[in-house]
Amino acid sequence: MQDSPDALQDWLLAAAVPLSVIRNDPSGDSWLPAKWRACIAASAEYREVFEQFIADELELGDSVRLADTRDIWFTARVVEATGGAKVYGAGLDPRYRNWIVTGGYALAIVMCACFALEFLGHMHGP
Amino acid sequence: MASHTATIPLSAEAATWLRKRDPQALTELPDIELVRLSAHYNAKRAFAELVRRHQGKIRGLLLRLASDRTLADDLAQEAFLRAYRGLVGFQGRARFSTWLYRIAYNVYLNHRTRVKELAALPEGFESGAPAPETSLSQSRSDLRKDLDAAISALPERYRAVVMLYYLEDVSYPEIAEILDLPLGTVKTHLHRAKKLLRQHMRGWGHRRRR
Numbered sequence: 414m415q416d417s418p419d420a421l422q423d424w425l426l427a428a429a430v431p432l433s434v435i436r437n438d439p440s441g442d443s444w445l446p447a448k449w450r451a452c453i454a455a456s457a458e459y460r461e462v463f464e465q466f467i468a469d470e471l472e473l474g475d476s477v478r479l480a481d482t483r484d485i486w487f488t489a490r491v492v493e494a495t496g497g498a499k500v501y502g503a504g505l506d507p508r509y510r511n512w513i514v515t516g517g518y519a520l521a522i523v524m525c526a527c528f529a530l531e532f533l534g535h536m537h538g539p
Numbered sequence: 540m541a542s543h544t545a546t547i548p549l550s551a552e553a554a555t556w557l558r559k560r561d562p563q564a565l566t567e568l569p570d571i572e573l574v575r576l577s578a579h580y581n582a583k584r585a586f587a588e589l590v591r592r593h594q595g596k597i598r599g600l601l602l603r604l605a606s607d608r609t610l611a612d613d614l615a616q617e618a619f620l621r622a623y624r625g626l627v628g629f630q631g632r633a634r635f636s637t638w639l640y641r642i643a644y645n646v647y648l649n650h651r652t653r654v655k656e657l658a659a660l661p662e663g664f665e666s667g668a669p670a671p672e673t674s675l676s677q678s679r680s681d682l683r684k685d686l687d688a689a690i691s692a693l694p695e696r697y698r699a700v701v702m703l704y705y706l707e708d709v710s711y712p713e714i715a716e717i718l719d720l721p722l723g724t725v726k727t728h729l730h731r732a733k734k735l736l737r738q739h740m741r742g743w744g745h746r747r748r749r
Binding site for chain 2 (some may be wrong): 426427429432469472473474476477483484485487488490491492494495496498499500501502510
């Protein structure tokens, strides 16, 4: 694609630079290819696209982080709710647990094979 | 303490906590040790520490998906209960947070299947999103509200990807695992979601925040 502000926008969107990287280096010195850095330095149009992208990313990141709210009563409610709940398989030796899980899978495979053989038998007739 | 625990190894730090029950020591244990303590030693305080550590992001994710704070908290509680019942199944191959996100996402999908009408945006969904007005200028506050609405208005498959991506500590492969999607699809969804969000924001005439 030819270089243009739209191409820069597409590159920025596709590159998916981690937000932590953008936060640490919003000028892009460490992660923006030299070609784009030169365009941004030379043209106000490119610069506007780039600065808008950075502002949008930071705003989106802040918006999501604000949704990360903690509530001490929530923890208390969850722990209270576990009062009547049991941890499935608690205390079971991991080896036995693995045998049980493997046994379940093996049984499922055998059943599938039986169904498949039955189906093939019907297809080919008596 | 349960009597059947000899086969489940603990780190020295976790074993020390088990003897002394020092609350401060609990906060320093890694997730996997807290899981072992909760699952095999019936240590409710260890599970409470796991909830305390991860509730913010789980509730945040569900709030974005469900667009209703009360519903999100109910779903988060259900997710933690499911996690509690299935703690033995967590083997530590993935991060605990990844495992938990996946449970939370499945809880949300199950809920949505049960109540189809939730697929439509509930009335007043914006009020369910966080309200940061106190610390923001009026223009930032307006932008944030519109951004919240834009994220809520994204197609659901994009919304989940966007949320997990901007939580920052979730990698692409982890997002793929949580949402049970191929890695390429995650990248495509994220790319399209970012484009859609920008279209929304430009449509509302917002410019940069500085």
